[in-house]
Each structure stands twice: as C-alpha cells, then as structure tokens.
Amino acid sequence: MTFKSSLLLLSSTVLLSLTGCVSHANLDTTTNALNSVTAQWYIGDQGKRFDRIEYQFAQPLQPQTLAGLKLKLVGTFHDGQSAKEHNSPNRRVELPVTHIDWVGKSLVVDVQDFDTKGLLGIEVDSNLAQLTTSHLVYKTHIRSVDDFVQHQFVAKDGTTLSYWLYLPKDAQPAPLMVWEHGGGEVLASSYPRANLEANRGATAWVESGHPTAVLSVQFPENYSFGIADIPDQFAQMQRYNTAQYELIQSLVNAKLIDTKRIYISGASSGGGAGLRFIMQYPKLFAAAVIIAAKDTIVPLSDKYHLAYRFDAPISALRLAEEDYESSYQEMENALSDTNITGVPIWFAQAQNDRICTPYTSIMMFDILQKQGAKANHHTLYSDQEMAASHVPLNHFSWVPTLNNPKIIEWVYQQHR
Structure with a gap:
C-alpha cells in the first residue's frame, strides 16, 4: 500500500504517525534518503503483537548515524465499551524502546512488545528529519502470517473453500499441517485471515523449525454443539471435509506434499471438526493434535448443560455416573463405525474447561x-x-499445547 502522507497504515484501524523534533541527528539527508518504513507485527498466544519498526535507507548507514538519535513512541488505545459509558478519552501509553541498531541500510527499532487489541495508532517522535518525509513507501508486515497465500478451491460437488496456504521454500514435497481454527474465527463473526491471526494455531507450525506446509481453511460460520444430532449441519461438515480432502489431493498431485506426513491440528470447534475429518478419512493423516475439542461425536454439552458454565461450581462440570456410562456407550458405538486407531492422536484440554467439556477427549482416548x-x-x-499460561479462560488450552516442544516434535516423528 502506497500513499503520500506522514501516516503509516498498520491495519484497517491503526495508524502510525511520524512526527519530527526541531533538532536533527547526525545523518546527511541529501545523500541518504529514507526509502521505506515497515511496522513489524507477530502472532502471540492470544493474537497480534507489535515489537519492531524498521527504516530502510537508500545507502548503508554509518556508525555515527546513531549519535544523538532520539526516538519516542506513544500508543493510543481505545478502551472499548467502558470508555463509551464513562465518556473516557482514549488511553495514551508510552511504548518503551528496548534497542536501536542498524544493519546495512536498515535502522531497526525494537519496542517492548505489546498486545495490539484496542490499538488505534502509534506516534513516533524523533530528532531524525527523515521520519517526517512524506514521499515514502509505507509497509506493514506480520511475521509468518504474510507468508501465507490466499486461494479458493471448488470441490467436485460445488462446495467452495476460502483457504490460506504456506509452502516452505525449496522443501517440496513437504509435510503438511492442516490447521482447523476455532469458532471465533469464522467469517460470519470475525474477519478474513482471523484463522491465522487470532492465535498461534497456524503460525506455530511455520515457526516450529521444521520445513512444513500449512493449510488453513476459513469457514463461513460455526456449527452447534452436539452436531451429530443436527442432520443439516452434520451433512455440511462432511461436505467441507470432502472438499478439504480433494484440496489436499490436489496439493499431493502437484507434488507439493509428502503423502506419508499429512497432519491435522485444531482447537475448540476446530478440534471437533478435526475429529470428524479423521473419522471420515482415517487413512489420510499421519498424526493429529486435538485441543479442547467440541462435542462432534456424541452430544454432551447442551444435553447435560456443560457449556459456558463460567460461574458454576466445579461439580456442575461433572457428569453423573449413569450419564457418563450412557454417553460412553454412545461413543463406543460411534467409534466402531470406522477404525482410527492407526492415527496417532495427542488430545489436550483443561480438566475444568468451562466452554467445551473434556469428556469428549477423555472418552475417546480411553476407547481408542x-x-x-x-x-x-x-x-x-x-x-x-x-x-501459569496466563490465559483469560481455561478453554484456551491451545496456549500451553502449542508452546510445548515435546508435542511439536512428537508430531514430526510420525509417518504413515
């Protein structure tokens, strides 16, 4: 994105303004023009974070460039509904600069990283004159996320999927990780690419140190609890799985994917969908990481009032013995329809998850x-x-799971 202004567009709602002080640092502006400014973001455990600004000059910088250089960053944050109710002004917070350095033609400014939720803009005040130049190419970069490419796929039955694909350079055919996002990232209630930006579900595999392809479909809307008893939604999930299977086969046919190392991971709604994908195509996957899975096999949450019990005592999250036994038998019956014992699965969840009951994974693990x-x-x-994982809800068990090197390495040891 290019425009002539002293404002840097970071996203649809965030601006970085560059303002200058009166005095100048030691840089000859007539011989070394500033070509571009890049705002660097990355995906943390709970979404986008900001930690760096990079200035690119026309010529390599000299050591004296940093002599007398001063930078001050101030972020403006919107406090949301509470600010509206109390007529409070937006918060302005100074963002500590932790390090300034130069590499070749680049001046790199590291900032104490912060969560960008509610961020409206960042002001950069400096005694370096170029920071106010209005003839620049401004860029925003989200590490790992911007390496994904968006595509559409139309299945044989006409089902259309919007998906993002990351392919490692010079590593084809590569292992493939399929990331099934949660219900909060569907298009109906979020925004395009939320499946990559809301958490590290997709980027954790890119950044794992293994040259892995990563595929993530962003689904139009979420499905209900107990989908096994909702025929139209269940049929739609099966159509999506069939379309994804055809998409994966197209990647295999293009010799981009190692057929012996196709993996799947998913959290919450994505964990439940991942289970159904495995059951529908049990010979496709070499391993799976299923996190906080929704109850897609046997209805539990609505039937026994186990979902969204934020203020209930722990005892309210537990099934009575007779209800557990009957549900366990239903799970056994469901799992007898297809054999998925050949797919290594690592189930992970909080034992007191108040959104998606852990009984799905508890029963499945035992039966398998x-x-x-x-x-x-x-x-x-x-x-x-x-x-200890500093999560707002126990449901966010993807945070400790995706930060566990043992689980990541376990995945890549699996082959069909």
Whole structure:
C-alpha cells in the first residue's frame, strides 16, 4: 500500500504517525534518503503483537548515524465499551524502546512488545528529519502470517473453500499441517485471515523449525454443539471435509506434499471438526493434535448443560455416573463405525474447561486405547497449569499445547 502522507497504515484501524523534533541527528539527508518504513507485527498466544519498526535507507548507514538519535513512541488505545459509558478519552501509553541498531541500510527499532487489541495508532517522535518525509513507501508486515497465500478451491460437488496456504521454500514435497481454527474465527463473526491471526494455531507450525506446509481453511460460520444430532449441519461438515480432502489431493498431485506426513491440528470447534475429518478419512493423516475439542461425536454439552458454565461450581462440570456410562456407550458405538486407531492422536484440554467439556477427549482416548491404539497421548491441564499460561479462560488450552516442544516434535516423528 502506497500513499503520500506522514501516516503509516498498520491495519484497517491503526495508524502510525511520524512526527519530527526541531533538532536533527547526525545523518546527511541529501545523500541518504529514507526509502521505506515497515511496522513489524507477530502472532502471540492470544493474537497480534507489535515489537519492531524498521527504516530502510537508500545507502548503508554509518556508525555515527546513531549519535544523538532520539526516538519516542506513544500508543493510543481505545478502551472499548467502558470508555463509551464513562465518556473516557482514549488511553495514551508510552511504548518503551528496548534497542536501536542498524544493519546495512536498515535502522531497526525494537519496542517492548505489546498486545495490539484496542490499538488505534502509534506516534513516533524523533530528532531524525527523515521520519517526517512524506514521499515514502509505507509497509506493514506480520511475521509468518504474510507468508501465507490466499486461494479458493471448488470441490467436485460445488462446495467452495476460502483457504490460506504456506509452502516452505525449496522443501517440496513437504509435510503438511492442516490447521482447523476455532469458532471465533469464522467469517460470519470475525474477519478474513482471523484463522491465522487470532492465535498461534497456524503460525506455530511455520515457526516450529521444521520445513512444513500449512493449510488453513476459513469457514463461513460455526456449527452447534452436539452436531451429530443436527442432520443439516452434520451433512455440511462432511461436505467441507470432502472438499478439504480433494484440496489436499490436489496439493499431493502437484507434488507439493509428502503423502506419508499429512497432519491435522485444531482447537475448540476446530478440534471437533478435526475429529470428524479423521473419522471420515482415517487413512489420510499421519498424526493429529486435538485441543479442547467440541462435542462432534456424541452430544454432551447442551444435553447435560456443560457449556459456558463460567460461574458454576466445579461439580456442575461433572457428569453423573449413569450419564457418563450412557454417553460412553454412545461413543463406543460411534467409534466402531470406522477404525482410527492407526492415527496417532495427542488430545489436550483443561480438566475444568468451562466452554467445551473434556469428556469428549477423555472418552475417546480411553476407547481408542481399548480398541488397540498404541501411540495416543492425553494431557489434561490443571487449573494451576492453565493459570501459569496466563490465559483469560481455561478453554484456551491451545496456549500451553502449542508452546510445548515435546508435542511439536512428537508430531514430526510420525509417518504413515
């Protein structure tokens, strides 16, 4: 995006304005023009964060460039509904500069990283005259996310998928990780590319150190709890899975993907959808990481009032013995229809998840073990472990899971 202004567009709602002081730092503006400014973002555990600004000059910088250089960054944040109710002004917060350095033609300014939720703009005040130049190419870059390319795929039955694909350079055919996003990232209630930006579900695999392709479809809308008892929604999920299967086969046919190393991971609604994808195509995947899965196999949450019980006592999250036994039998029956014991699955969830009950993963893990699965794992995080991950809700068990190198390495050890 290019425009002649002293404002840098960071996103649809965030502006970085560059303002200058009276005195100048030691840089000859007539011989070394400033070509561009790049605002660097990355994806943290709970979404986009900001940590760096890079200035690109026409010529390599000299050591004296930093002599007398001063920079001050101030962020403006919108406080949301509370600000409207109390007629409060937006918050202005100074953003500490942690390091300034130069590499070749680049001046790099590291900032103490911060969550960008509510960020309206960042003002950069400096005694370097070029920061106010109005003839620049301004850019925004989100690490890893901007390496994905958006596409559309039309399946044989006409089902159309909007998806993002990351392909590692010079590593084809590559392993493939399919990331199934949560219900909060569907297009109906979020924005395009939320499936890549809301958390590290997709970028964790790009940044794993393994040269991996990553595929993430962004679905139009979420499905209900207990989808197995909702015929129209269940049929739609199956159509999406069929379309994804055809999409993956197109990547295989293009020799981009290693057929022996196709993996799937998903959280919340994506975890539940991932389970159904595995059951529909049990010979496709070499391994799966299923996190905080929604109840797509046997209805539990609505039936027993286990979902969204934020203020209820822990006892309200537990099934009565007879309800557990009947649900367990239903799960056994459902899992007898297809054999998925050949797909190593690592189940992970908070033991006191107040949004998606952990009974789905608890029962599935136990039944699959009885059926002969030998490579599965099951992690139930305690309240203390979830608190140590600094998450707002116990449901966010993808945070400790995707930050666990043991789980990441386990995935890449699996082959069909």
